[in-house]
Amino acid sequence: MTPVHTKYSASETLVFPDAITVKILLSGKQTNGNQAVFEDIVYPGIGPGRHIHYDQDEIFFFLEGEFIAEVGGEMYTFKPGDVAFIPRGTIHAFKNVGKTPGRLRYIFSPANTIEEMFREFHLASQTEVLSPERMAEISLKHGQEFVGPPL
Numbered sequence: 001m002t003p004v005h006t007k008y009s010a011s012e013t014l015v016f017p018d019a020i021t022v023k024i025l026l027s028g029k030q031t032n033g034n035q036a037v038f039e040d041i042v043y044p045g046i047g048p049g050r051h052i053h054y055d056q057d058e059i060f061f062f063l064e065g066e067f068i069a070e071v072g073g074e075m076y077t078f079k080p081g082d083v084a085f086i087p088r089g090t091i092h093a094f095k096n097v098g099k100t101p102g103r104l105r106y107i108f109s110p111a112n113t114i115e116e117m118f119r120e121f122h123l124a125s126q127t128e129v130l131s132p133e134r135m136a137e138i139s140l141k142h143g144q145e146f147v148g149p150p151l
Contacts, residue, residue: 004030011039012129014122016130019046024119028111035112038118042067042102047095049132050148051139058109060084060094065102069094070151095151117142 012024024036062078096102
């Protein structure tokens with residue numbers, strides 16, 4: 001495998017209006033599937049439903065804003081500079097509880113097909129209302145399952 005350098009300004013960006021902007025900073029294809037790195041810009045009051053990644057560990061790096069997260073049934077508060085490790089198979093969710101958009105980066109290891117899942121969410125949102133049922137259908141194809149409502 002060869003080293004990879006990506007530019008933030010050239011990152012693929014998936015905009016979900018008034019919710020989350022997902023930036024693909026490092027693709028699983030660029031790391032032979034070892035890792036994928038993303039950044040979310042999250043509107044106030046927004047976060048995904050509780051979910052599980054069955055075959056991937058995830059690490060959150062909180063960069064801007066105020067977040068809460070539920071990890072394995074425990075609630076945590078996160079501020080800029082905080083980090084969280086979510087082992088595969090752990091139910092988790094986060095939410096921006098600040099008054100301004102927040103920003104976090106996260107790593108999936110291994111990458112599997114997680115970036116394709118985000119792309120499918122985005123494509124579906126362009127042609128239909130992205131309902132929880134539709135998100136659940138898409139996510140199951142990529143080793144993730146939504147198991148509860150957002151925080």
